[in-house]
Amino acid sequence: MGDRVEVQVAKSIAGHPGRVAVTDSSREVTYAELGAAAETVRHLLAGAGVRPGELVGMRMPRGWRVYAAVLGIWQHGCGYVPVDPSYPRERQEFVLADAGARLVVESGPGEGFVLTESPATDRPAVRAPDGTAYVIHTSGSTGRPKGVVVSHASLAAFLEGFVSSFAFGADEVWAQSTSPCFDVSLAESWAPLVTGARLLAVPERALREPRRLAGLLAEEGATVLSQVPTVFRYLLDAAERTGASFPRLRRVLLAGEPVEPAAVSRWMDLGLSPDATYHNLYGPTEGTVYATWQELTPPVLARRDTAGTPIGHALPHVDVELRAEGRPVADGESGEIWLSGGIAEGYLGRPELTGRAFVRAADGRTWYRTGDLAVREADGTLRCLGRADRQVKVRGMRVEPGEIESRLLACREVAEGAVVVVPSPRGEPMLVACFVPREGAGDDLAKSLSAQMTTFLPSHMVPARFVALQGLPLTLSGKLDRSRLEELARAGRTGSARPLP
Ligand code: AMP
Secondary structure, eight states, rough: OOHHHHHHHHHHHHHOTEEEEOOSOOOOEEEHHHHHHHHHHHHHHHHTTTTTTTEEEEOOOSTTTTHHHHHHHHTTOOOEEEETTTSOOOHHHHHHHHHHHOEEEESSSSSSSEEEGGGGSSSSOOOOOTTTEEEEEETTTSSSEEEEEEEHHHHHHHHHHHHHHHTTOOTOEEOOOSSTSTTHHHHHHHHHTTTEEEEEEEEEHHOHHHHHHHHHHHHHTTEEEOHHHHHHHHHHHHHHOOOOTTTTOOEEESSOOOHHHHHHHHHTTSSTTTOOOOOOEEEGGGGSSSOEEOOHHHHHHHHOOSEEEEEEEOOOOOEHHHHEEEEEEOSOOOEEEEEEEEEOOEEEHHHHHHHEEEEEESSEEEEEEEEEEEEEOTTTTEEEEEESSSEEEETTEEEEEOHHHHHHHHHHTTEEEEEEEEOOOOSSSEEEEEEOTTTTTSHHHHHHHHHHHHHTTGGGOOSSEEESSSSOOOOOSSSBBBHHHHHHHHOTTTTTTSSBB
């Protein structure tokens, strides 16, 4: 198996110290400078008495220092726990406490770093499994985010297979868009830095303004673009409006949610990047970044004869099986995607949850049950059919409606409530909170409920619409009637003063 990632990056640093490692909105940073900054972080941790094996928080604004912080944490033998500074304070603190991270690496004055104490300081440090590289928290259906623990071994195995499958080399320019709180950031950050390529850290503003992003990619000559399909479509719209094109792009990687074949075909037809190949990458955080890949060629995109989205076959670090009731299904039958091999260790400090999702099968191996359904075609490729549960994606970000529901029900004005997903006016998934107000609750509750939920939920998880109802619709057997609720959610308007029937 390959070296740990920080060892591979150290080779890049030693091999070509003067080459540009990262370009961000402030400047170009060489491999030598990246290495020196990582060393500063390592010293800070050593000076503060952090022991190898501990988990360390990382809360940094976008920019080149993020990669130096992670490298320094790894070089000290620790794993990192990313927290997004734009998330509500309460959620940031929950994540750090949940991971038992005593200290947090943050950006300091100038180009420096500081260590701050986290609210978990007075708790005994949680012991992460040996060799943990990172713990990324994802939405939890019971109301608490859960920390997915991924080892250096799984990360290195993923990267090795990913880099060799695509033949990525030192001449690439990688556009890095994702926040460190999402696992796609690991592919976008470390594939370039272990191969000696240049990483283009896309600034926040460009992510909010597709025209700016299109301009940046063209100016900087990005050769690898990885995006969620929703943002890819915004980029396509911006390119069509501005006439931008991306002749240097060689690889377009789409991941995180089902691809939109029409958008990819349109991009190809317009000749926006004539030398690029297009790929769909599928995988949950628990499977270590991406688990399967499929090249999107015009014939693949044109297929209309079958359901689902083409996700291809396994990357080298994992084995994929489709199972129903624990047993492999035949070709053409629908089954749940199970992953084994270079997968996560489980959920930090949540043995029950881990036991349910990471199962030891009769073959003696541990398999992660993804909750995604798929079919295998006669030629061995997979098509993903969607979720077996209620988890959804909002602009590529994983959301458990159950987490939002538990926050909704915690609001004192709410007697009953449920969260459903309906298409927004733009045709994207939109979260709607339906609720029955308690007696005596004021008329215009939407604002107050939204404000209460914003104290813990990041903005993409706060429902876009709050619909008051006189009661939640039930089926004949007395269960919540979700399809009726979705109809009511579509019909309702935010802040409806008078509850709908
Ligand atoms: P995350 O853990 O945030 O990466 O989310 C993983 C989930 O996103 C998967 O279990 C799928 O439901 C969905 N997903 C990720 N990539 C794809 C893809 N390429 N096509 C369809 N669904 C995807």
